[in-house]
Amino acid sequence: MRVMFVLNCLGTGGAEHHTYQLANALAARGDICSIVGLTSSYTATDPSQTSIKPAHLSQSSIKKLSQSTVEMLNGNRIYDIGTALGVSRMIRTHAPDVIVAVDERPLLFATISRRLAGSNAKLVSILHNPDILTARDQAFQPIYRYVVARVDAMIYVAQIQRKFWEARGYSPPTSLVIRNGVDLRRFSPHSIVEWKDQTRSMLGLAPSDYVIGLCARFYPQKNHRQLIDAIRILRSRGHPAKALLVGSGPTQASIEQYASENGVLEHVVFAGFQQDVRPYTSAFDVGVLCSISEAASLVALEMMAMGLPVILSNVGNAAEMVLPGETGFLFPPGDTMSLVNHLQALSDPLKRETIGRAACKFVNANFAAGPMLDSYRNFFTRLLVESPPYELLHGQTQIRR
Template identity: 85%
Template structure:
């Protein structure tokens, strides 16, 4: 099976890591995969994550690297009005002749739709939608276009039940849709990570044995709502808890979050770890994992923390209620409710409580969110589409 994946960029976000995971699995089965990043921001990702290995990438407008029959391709476009990017993708489609084109989210889907038409390809077009909702004015402007495009894909894959309902309520009506929940590579994310890295990482970052380390691993963007954790740290410390925050990631709101922590007198209790290619050593330093997101579809990082044996406290958005059994594998709090977040953090300040809930979280993820099962479902679904396409050609 020849599969082309189209992404906004080759970054370290959840949609990108999910795509690498899927491409690796397909390549391991002998499928031929091409990953197309519409922008050239490849410096933000460690391409050694990919079984589809890459050599040095030059600064030309189209960057290529090949190993065997698989490749990674990157462009300098990704502007809605940049027809040159659409023509570049169409050339790649003609060159690689994919049987299935998989677009991650709406903008790549728009380019994939136009480019498939320009290339005269009859490849099946599939969209994997990770977005939780319409978030920006620009997305609202282009939403009618995206609705039109979605109605003409061959299939839409959602990552959560609530997400599918929300987008169908927004007018998305693909001819076929399916839910395939995110999964975690349990060989990489496991309780052994804590044993391997915890003490070393905490010492390196300056945490003492008595510190209560609350971690948040996410890009610094408004929807991730880092400010709420800063508020929680301030309140916890005012109540006598030795709470500290470890923030893993980077992004446009980081400077404002640092300023906010300083204004609230807790900057010395916040560690900004920056963007990390491998988050496991840093996540292992957490006592509790937190996500304060205002919007979320299906958080992969929450599942990874749970798989490592960490109790989590999540804002109740997206599919959080599918991942967390309140009081058993973690806690859910209403979006924006800082006092509820603080109260749950106080509950988990007890090490024995953390250990019990963390162990249950790890077992729950292993039973319900195993990446091998997720990847089997993807390959089975894509293969089924392809078989249908071949029948039509007979």
């Protein structure tokens, strides 16, 4: 089977990581994969890198892409006939059986380019977007609804995400849910044993500090300010709370200023962009996500797989990942006092250990990468051999508690 993935850019964000994981898994089973990045803008994680070439990717990304053909275009505009022709040329060159467009803009280009190439490849879209986030997204919704109706299948990463988009007019001929999965060989409690003490010492964090970690890009929807507020309140209540923020992005400077204005800058560690986040997440006592918008957080699953209790804003599929009081806690988005109260409850090390152990067991049972990757390959195979309506595979839909 020949599979071509079309991405907006070649970066190390969640959608890109998911694509590399899937492409290499297919390649390892004998399928022929190619990856096309539409744009040279490196917007996924590290804003200090304004453009990349495949040869200039990080070592971890090179490893992820090593079994696939990777090509990058320079289509930095939404209307770009040159980019459409470039993708069309690659479709003719690689002759894919399945074209997988990751999110809406790549789907738009893949739809046009498949027609220009005269290709009969099946067109599948994997949608990671949780919401309509920008004015431009809103303006392009009629176009996106048009192309979604013409795919062979749409794959969502969360059940609630499918309901959201189909309520807003997405009506693909076939849709299914395949939830994200974690590489349990890389993310396990062993990481904490290996790195926790060393990392905390390197970052100047004392054994007695209550380290609350957030691993995410500095973007408005990640809502880092809320954790700064929580740290201020916890410290006013006598807790030795420290925030460890892993990532970089356009809002980082404003968050640093906000922490300074609130008198907690000395209690916030900005670890920056990290190719391998495991040594840093290993230093967390609790993992937090304050997002105001999210589809299906891979980083939350990774923290849970490492044996960390998590506290998540109740957006996207958070309610599928967290059993409140058992594997972590949920709080209404924007409700800082609810977040603070959950953090206060987890200031007890024994409670953290109990919940973290349950979180690890839950992810192992329900969100392993192996079943996720099997679901994708099985569906692509059925797509090629069956006539519509296809027998739907819903991936890992039965959650074992």
